[in-house]
Amino acid sequence: MVDRLVVIGASHAGCRLAFAAREEGFEGEVVLIGAETAPPYQRPPLSKGYLKGSVPLAALRLKSDAAFAEARITLRLGTTVTAIDRAAKEVVLAGGERLAYSKLALTTGARVRRLSVPGADLDGVLHMRDLADADALAAAAKAGRRAVVVGGGFIGLEAAASLRGLGLDVAVIEAEPRLSARVFPPRLSEWLRDLHEAHGVTVRLGAQVVEIVGRDGRVAGVRLADGTKVSCDLVVVGIGVIPADDLARDAGLAVDRGVLVDASGLTADPDVAAAGDCARHPNPWAPRPGAPIVLESVQNAADQARVAAAALFGRPTVHDAVPWFWSDQYxxxxxxxxxxxxxxxxxxxxxxxxxxxxxxxxxxxxxxxxxxxxxxxxxxxxxxxxxxxxxxxxxxxxxxxxxxxxxxxxx
Ligand SMILES: Cc1cc2nc3c(=O)[nH]c(=O)nc-3n(C[C@H](O)[C@H](O)[C@H](O)COP(=O)(O)OP(=O)(O)OC[C@H]3O[C@@H](n4cnc5c(N)ncnc54)[C@H](O)[C@@H]3O)c2cc1C
Missing domain, CATH: 3.30.390.30 (FAD/NAD-linked reductase, C-terminal dimerisation domain)
Structure with a gap:
């Protein structure tokens, strides 16, 4: 029988989980599979220093090649898992190859939420989730003068600050009556608005984008519900993410806007764990203590991955670390x-x-x-x-x- 941990998703949670398996004393094979072609990298700088050009690509690496080699972790990049066959204990890769596992971890993260308005597919409508997105945005920022950021949450506001730093005119369009309303009290929302306005950003609150207006297939502006048109050369959409839980759902695991796991990171299948942005877990720090939530943060991805690795290898503990998060703007x-x-x-x-x-x-x-x-x-x-x-x-x-x-x- 195969003695192999397969980890699907080679980012913050996946990397941590693969290394934590070794820390737990697992001696079998560890295979870390990632759809992206770049070696595992830190995501937070994408909307901050990397976009501004002050943090180079090399500084983003999560682990060196030497560290992967030393921990005997096989990296399979540019490889997408298309299905999980739990009965056979195999994952199916794009192209049809099947890879057996004894333990499986889902660290598939999240996908960006897209605007569903006319023009949302125009050239110049960009998102911010991975390295390719950041490179595309940096290139568009070089060529453009005016940017509209849709969404006044962390990603949108960080992108706005970075684009402003690159010299673009920036307008932030937020549907709620205040910025980052989901996570911040009004006092901090007001302070953030002042901060962005002091840097020359136009902040429009309670504003709904109803159309991305194009010219010759490229974005030329956004139209708001009140009829106003804001002209621009590029649009950054930062309206949240959706947990990537489809593989789990298709494999018969319980999902509810995220893969459902217990406090130790295990699904109902004791050989399958999930961690990071894809996992909905009971959290003692939730406003209703113990309520199942998804936390989108590097700290959560790393801490939950460590706990999940321990549970997979017979040492169940509880993911109860105090959640923390940061954002850099200007x-x-x-x-x-x-x-x-x-x-x-x-x-x-x-x-x-x-x-x-x-x-x-x-x-x-x-x-x-x-x-x-x-x-x-x-x-x-x-x-x-x-x-x-x-x-x-x-x-x-x-x-x-x-x-x-x-x-x-x-x-
Ligand atoms: C621009 C940006 C800035 C951020 N800033 C901060 C910050 O300042 N502080 C903070 O705490 N957090 C920040 N975050 C959030 C943080 O980056 C995420 O919480 C973290 O990346 C979650 O890690 P993860 O490994 O769970 O998922 P992800 O990082 O989303 O990685 C999932 C990986 O799985 C791969 N994958 C998915 N499906 C498959 C499949 N079927 N086969 C193979 N591979 C697959 C994906 O390609 C991806 O590489 C930021 C996120 C972004 C996008």
């Missing part, structure tokens, strides 16, 4: 720890005008999440402190500028 570093709930009580610490402040989220009177801008010490402290769900000394939050820990007690 010179601002925005860092989040914990998961927000729209009903959180928000306390402001520091001065937004200074570019150094934190928003403390209180839930049931206890610290549940912290958003920090230009205050990495607060972010690092929050990641540590949140694990204990401390009580916050409200009376001192506004005035105390020392360590966050000084404001927290077990309560």
């Amino acid at each position: 010179d601002a570093k925005i860092q989040m720890a914990g998961l927000p709930d729209p009903d959180d009580e928000i306390l402001l610490r520091g001065d937004p005008a200074s570019g150094r402040f934190s928003l403390l989220h209180l839930r049931d009177g206890r610290l549940a999440a912290v958003d920090s801008v230009g205050w990495p010490q607060d972010h690092m402290a929050a990641r540590r402190l949140l694990a204990t769900r401390p009580v916050v000394d409200r009376a001192r939050v506004e005035t105390h500028t020392g360590p966050l820990a000084d404001l927290c007690s077990p309560g």
Whole structure:
């Protein structure tokens, strides 16, 4: 019988899982299969330094060839898995080859959500998920002068900041009444809007794109629901992602906008795990603790992959790491720890005008999440402190500028 771990998807989660299998003492074969042709790379810089040209391609590599060789991980790039045959314990590759597995991991990530309006397929309508997308956007930015970014979430706003840095005129079109409304409290949305407007970006809120207008097959502008046309040479669509769960669904595994896994990262089939952007898992940090959620972050991909590898090889643990995330826009570093709930009580610490402040989220009177801008010490402290769900000394939050820990007690 074959003794082989097959990992489908060679990115943040897949790489971590493959290496973690070795850390778990697995001595069999490890095959990491990825549809992309580039060696596994870091995705976050794509909309930041790589797009701006300040971070070279070589710096994106997740692991060197030597590291893969040393860990005896076979990389099969430019290779797409088209099906999983769980009865035979084989994966089917494009072209028909079948590869047997004893353990299987799904780390297939997510795909971009596309606009469904007339003109969405025109030349110059671009997305931002992988290296090819980033290269296409960088090339379009060189040739263009005016960009419209559809979507005021992280990806859209990072792309807007980078394109602005490259000298383009940029307009951000957001359907919600404020920026990044899904993840940020109003105070931070307002601060972000000010930040982008101060850099010369036009921000249009509550605006719906109803058509991408073309000329000679190329994008020439976008039309909004109120009839306004915003002219541009390129459109970046950043309206979210969809978990890549079709392989799992077709293989008879349970999916619900993501592959359903337990707290250890296993599906209902004990030989099949899933991790990263494709996996919906019960998370103790969710606003409703333990609710199944998909977390789209590098930290989640890495931590969940490590836990999933342990479970596959007989050492089930629980994926309960404090979630954290970051976004770089212009010179601002925005860092989040914990998961927000729209009903959180928000306390402001520091001065937004200074570019150094934190928003403390209180839930049931206890610290549940912290958003920090230009205050990495607060972010690092929050990641540590949140694990204990401390009580916050409200009376001192506004005035105390020392360590966050000084404001927290077990309560
Ligand atoms: C532009 C951008 C900026 C980001 N910035 C940040 C940030 O600042 N901080 C942060 O924490 N997170 C950020 N993220 C999110 C983070 O990159 C993702 O959460 C992370 O990449 C998830 O890793 P993953 O391995 O689960 O999935 P992915 O990175 O999506 O990788 C999945 C891989 O699986 C491959 N695949 C899929 N199906 C198959 C198949 N059938 N056969 C073979 N291969 C397959 C795909 O080609 C892909 O390479 C950013 C994402 C993007 C796109």
